[in-house]
Amino acid sequence: MPNNVIEIDGLVKYYEGRCVLDGIDLKVPRGCIYGLLGRNGSGKTTIIRILLGLEPPTRGTTALLGQDSTQLTAQTRGRIGYVAEGHHLIQNYRVRRLVSLCKGLAAHWDAAFFDHLMETFRLPMDRKVKDLSTGMRAQLNLALAMTVEPELLVFDDPTLGLDTVARRQFLEMAIDLIQKQNRTILFSSHILGDVERIADRIGIIAAGKLVVDCELEELKNRVKKLQVLFPREAPEDLYITEIINQRTEGREMVLTVANWNPQKRAILETFRPESFTELPMRLEDIFIECTRPSSELVLEESEV
Amino acid sequence: MRTLVTLVKREMVDHLAYFVGAVILSGLLTFGVVSVILATGAGDMMIVGIGGSIPVTIIVTVGVSALGVAQMYTDRTRKVSAFLTALPTTRRQIFTARVLAGLAAILIFIVPLGVAGAILIDMHTDQVPLYAGVLGDIMRSLFLTCFACYCLGLYAGWNRRSLAPTLGVLPVALLIPLLVIIKGLGPDVALMLSIFIVACLTATWCRFSSSSL
Numbered sequence: 001m002p003n004n005v006i007e008i009d010g011l012v013k014y015y016e017g018r019c020v021l022d023g024i025d026l027k028v029p030r031g032c033i034y035g036l037l038g039r040n041g042s043g044k045t046t047i048i049r050i051l052l053g054l055e056p057p058t059r060g061t062t063a064l065l066g067q068d069s070t071q072l073t074a075q076t077r078g079r080i081g082y083v084a085e086g087h088h089l090i091q092n093y094r095v096r097r098l099v100s101l102c103k104g105l106a107a108h109w110d111a112a113f114f115d116h117l118m119e120t121f122r123l124p125m126d127r128k129v130k131d132l133s134t135g136m137r138a139q140l141n142l143a144l145a146m147t148v149e150p151e152l153l154v155f156d157d158p159t160l161g162l163d164t165v166a167r168r169q170f171l172e173m174a175i176d177l178i179q180k181q182n183r184t185i186l187f188s189s190h191i192l193g194d195v196e197r198i199a200d201r202i203g204i205i206a207a208g209k210l211v212v213d214c215e216l217e218e219l220k221n222r223v224k225k226l227q228v229l230f231p232r233e234a235p236e237d238l239y240i241t242e243i244i245n246q247r248t249e250g251r252e253m254v255l256t257v258a259n260w261n262p263q264k265r266a267i268l269e270t271f272r273p274e275s276f277t278e279l280p281m282r283l284e285d286i287f288i289e290c291t292r293p294s295s296e297l298v299l300e301e302s303e304v
Numbered sequence: 305m306r307t308l309v310t311l312v313k314r315e316m317v318d319h320l321a322y323f324v325g326a327v328i329l330s331g332l333l334t335f336g337v338v339s340v341i342l343a344t345g346a347g348d349m350m351i352v353g354i355g356g357s358i359p360v361t362i363i364v365t366v367g368v369s370a371l372g373v374a375q376m377y378t379d380r381t382r383k384v385s386a387f388l389t390a391l392p393t394t395r396r397q398i399f400t401a402r403v404l405a406g407l408a409a410i411l412i413f414i415v416p417l418g419v420a421g422a423i424l425i426d427m428h429t430d431q432v433p434l435y436a437g438v439l440g441d442i443m444r445s446l447f448l449t450c451f452a453c454y455c456l457g458l459y460a461g462w463n464r465r466s467l468a469p470t471l472g473v474l475p476v477a478l479l480i481p482l483l484v485i486i487k488g489l490g491p492d493v494a495l496m497l498s499i500f501i502v503a504c505l506t507a508t509w510c511r512f513s514s515s516s517l
Contacts (some may be wrong), residue, residue: 054386054517074307078392088383104310105391148392 005030005152005184006051011060013046020046022208024060028184028201035199035216036188039291042205044188045085048156051186052082065152078107081150085157085188087137091130095123095140106148117143120173135166142174155187159194171197192284202283206291216283223286224260225279228253228268235271240264244289254279256289307393311401315375316408322371326413329367333360334420341424361481364413368450369477371409372457375402376508380462386517395513403505406458410450418443441489448497449484453477455504462511 006028013021020043028034038044049055051062053069062069067076089098103109118125121139129137138158145153155174159167171194189195195202202219204212212219223244228234234253238246242258251274257264268276316323379385385398421439460473480497487493 049516052390054389056514056516072394074392074394074397077389077394080390082390084386084390088386090384090387091382101310101314102391104313105307105388105393107392 003029005032005065006034006186007061007063008047008051009061011047011050011062012058013043013050013055014058015046019208021050021205024205024208024210026203026210026213028186030184032201033185033187033199034201034203035195036186036203036205037192037195037212037287038188038190038205040190042291043208044190044205045156047205048154048186048188052080052154075107078148079151081145081148081153083138083141083145083153083155083158085160087134087141087158089129089137089141089144092128094126094128095132096125098129098140099125099144102144102148108149110147110149114143114147117147133166135162135170138162138166138170139173142170151183153183153185155185155189157189158187159189159191167191167194174198192282192287196283204287204290211290212286219286220281220283222259223256223281223289225254225256225281225285225289226260226268226276227279228255228276229274230271231274238268238271240267245292256281307397308401308404311388311393311397312404312408315402315405318378319371319374319405319409322367322374323409323412325367326409329360329363330413330416334416337417338420338424341428362478364450365453365477365481366474368406368410368454369457369460369474371406372454372459373461373471373473374457375406376458376461376512377463383517385512389517395517399509399512402458406454407451410447410454414443414447414450417446438489444494445484445489445497448494448501449481452480452497452500452504455501455508456480459504459508459511462508462515 004027006026008024008026011021011024012019024043024047026047036044036047046055050057051064051069053072056070064072065076065079067073090101093101099114103111117139121136121143123132123136123140123143129140132140142158158174159170162170175198185198187195187198196216199216202212202214202216203210214222230251230253232251234248234251236248238253238255240255240257241264244256244258246253246255385395388398389395418439421442425439456473456477480500483496484493487496
């Protein structure tokens with residue numbers, strides 16, 4: 001059994017001459033809950049679609065559960081649960097028929113669990129999928145993905161289009177289901193609070209590259225936001241590498257630095273600042289800094 | 305096997321109108337031919353056959369081509385395969401099931417006609433100057449023509465620009481039965497149609513297996 005459930009090697013994807021993914025390398029080990037972040041149109045969905053064999057890559061290879069994505073067998077697909085962005089179920093089917101189709105194709109089907117979910121969600125079995133609300137479609141999609149007892153769950157922006165209450169319900173249900181069974185999860189979203197609640201490892205895509213790939217706690221430790229106060233005018237350049245963002249206003253400088261360490265601190269102290277304070281950063285702050293067009297951050301585990 | 309059966313069943317239920325149409329048309333034709341022959345005698349069989357074959361050919365050609373188009377076009381626009389491949393199925397299974405469903409529709413139409421034809425020929429063999437194996441030739445040509453039109457429909461249906469270019473295939477499909485009418489029922493036509501079918505299926509499979517879902 002392969003240790004890495006997801007493997008992406010040198011993935012490049014062009015759409016109509018535009019480079020969407022520019023050499024993505026990623027490995028997700030078994031049991032990991034991986035949060036894939038990026039702004040709208042950054043290529044998160046494209047990565048997932050290529051992984052699932054729905055989209056051909058321009059270059060590079062991707063593998064799921066040890067099998068090349070372009071050659072996934074029905075058996076391997078049976079070990080994967082997928083909740084798609086926008087929940088593209090077969091819209092003109094009634095819920096009952098869609099469920100029956102999924103049941104007929106599934107390798108494993110936990111009928112009791114599915115019935116429990118249907119009871120919880122109170123989904124109308126006789127209504128057409130297109131007549132369901134977005135929240136109901138999300139719940140149906142989640143129920144179908146979970147009932148097949150997948151080893152790997154792929155959530156592609158599952159809360160997109162849901163209102164706050166439906167989003168909270170969906171996430172609580174998802175967290176509850178995830179915690180019950182030890183499975184690998186790839187969770188893509190641009191709602192960072194959702195990812196922060198679920199993920200234990202984070203990847204951030206910006207400008208077609210995976211600029212961050214490390215554990216959530218490690219990411220919070222490695223990216224620091226500092227408020228530095230100088231006795232006189234702040235210097236123009238601090239000569240510190242890996243500054244993600246820098247803003248100067250008179251004597252005050254606020255800078256975000258990656259891989260903050262004693263060496264960088266020593267360099268900063270040579271400018272004799274009056275004080276410097278570490279400002280707390282949430283994942284959202286880190287994400288905004290990392291995805292700025294000027295940001296050149298690359299944080300990967302190999303650098304540690 | 306269970307997967308394939310489920311997928312074939314899905315295709316048939318999704319395109320039920322075509323299957324019902326095939327049953328009705330086959331029934332009407334069988335009933336019509338039997339009634340005319342029983343009423344007027346087998347001597348008029350050829351006249352009935354030639355007179356009735358023109359509208360029937362048009363209906364059948366358009367019908368089977370439309371089935372192929374509908375299967376592929378609705379798949380693309382409704383993202384059916386995108387959903388199915390997220391389940392334990394492969395594109396190969398989806399495509400195979402689709403073709404098997406198409407074959408089933410054609411056989412539903414052809415088999416009753418063949419059975420009725422065999423019985424009628426057996427009953428009136430001394431009155432009609434037919435060569436041995438004529439029914440086999442007719443059925444083979446009919447099957448290959450229908451299947452070729454269906455495959456052309458499959459090929460043309462895999463696009464998402466608009467319905468107009470897809471519907472444009474229907475007049476082209478009418479050229480296929482013309483080939484049989486002009487060239488006859490011989491093995492050379494069977495070979496040409498077989499090559500056309502293989503080419504259409506291969507091209508459709510290449511497009512279907514390599515495109516984004």
